[in-house]
Amino acid sequence: MTGLAQSSSDTDEAIRLRDVIKVYRDGDVETIALRGVDLSIKRGEFVAVMGRSGSGKTTLLNLLAGADRPTAGQVMIDGTALDRADEGRRQKLRGRSVGIVFQTQNLVPFLTLAENVQLVDSLATGGTSGATEDELLARVGLRDRAGHRPDALSGGEQQRAALACVLAANPAVLLADEITGELDSVSAAALMDLVRAAHRERGMTVVLVTHDPAVAQSAQRIVRLADGRIVDDRLTDTAA
Numbered sequence: 001m002t003g004l005a006q007s008s009s010d011t012d013e014a015i016r017l018r019d020v021i022k023v024y025r026d027g028d029v030e031t032i033a034l035r036g037v038d039l040s041i042k043r044g045e046f047v048a049v050m051g052r053s054g055s056g057k058t059t060l061l062n063l064l065a066g067a068d069r070p071t072a073g074q075v076m077i078d079g080t081a082l083d084r085a086d087e088g089r090r091q092k093l094r095g096r097s098v099g100i101v102f103q104t105q106n107l108v109p110f111l112t113l114a115e116n117v118q119l120v121d122s123l124a125t126g127g128t129s130g131a132t133e134d135e136l137l138a139r140v141g142l143r144d145r146a147g148h149r150p151d152a153l154s155g156g157e158q159q160r161a162a163l164a165c166v167l168a169a170n171p172a173v174l175l176a177d178e179i180t181g182e183l184d185s186v187s188a189a190a191l192m193d194l195v196r197a198a199h200r201e202r203g204m205t206v207v208l209v210t211h212d213p214a215v216a217q218s219a220q221r222i223v224r225l226a227d228g229r230i231v232d233d234r235l236t237d238t239a240a
């Protein structure tokens, strides 16, 4: 289980979930997406979250991003209790500490790639990566596409551009939801190189949802969800 993180002091903790329950209500229909999740992630740790479709992975990531609140339980990011924070406070924390790349790409369609990166850079409140949009796009292999709009790019290129945007804000915590899902293995490997570099070189805490065991092996730890519960939590060979 999470004995690893429990032995460390609270200040080592980037993320802490205590008995988190999430119920979606849609009229009369209730869906219990998370059924009591306890999770502690250390600063600078790289965790993969796996589990079947509908097991609660995106729900978990949305809670970590402060994009949603738990129905019950506690969510702490960087020492701030997100479950009790109002929207303004959560928004501030999102701008400062958390960067999220969604399952579907989050680029602004009518802006060029360079403008998309600039936009994120200007919205970041916690000091940016210091790199120019040119450098960031070069790092994801898209420098010659800086003037293109997202719809002129392939799916893999769009996903890389979305990652470049998030890295522009230099978040303490990078949350990534199935970002290699629709990519061929070469594009997926290129994207994972970027994530690993952010983790290694900037000490970024990374929580990455994936269905792909090969992608998950980049992480130091794999947490498995089934039906809204953590059913497995173990270190990978990468952690050694």
Ligand SMILES: Nc1ncnc2c1ncn2[C@@H]1O[C@H](COP(=O)(O)OP(=O)(O)OP(=O)(O)O)[C@@H](O)[C@H]1O
Pocket: 024, 025, 026, 031, 032, 033, 051, 052, 053, 054, 055, 056, 057, 058, 059, 060
């Ligand atoms: N906004 C919502 N309203 C109602 N039910 C929802 C909502 N979002 C998710 N759910 C339900 O909650 C459960 C968990 O969904 P979630 O999106 O977290 O799964 P997931 O593990 O990310 O799946 P996938 O691998 O398909 O992306 C599912 O049963 C889903 O139908």
Ligand SMILES: [Mg+2]
Pocket: 057, 058, 059, 103, 177
């Ligand atoms: Mg999902």
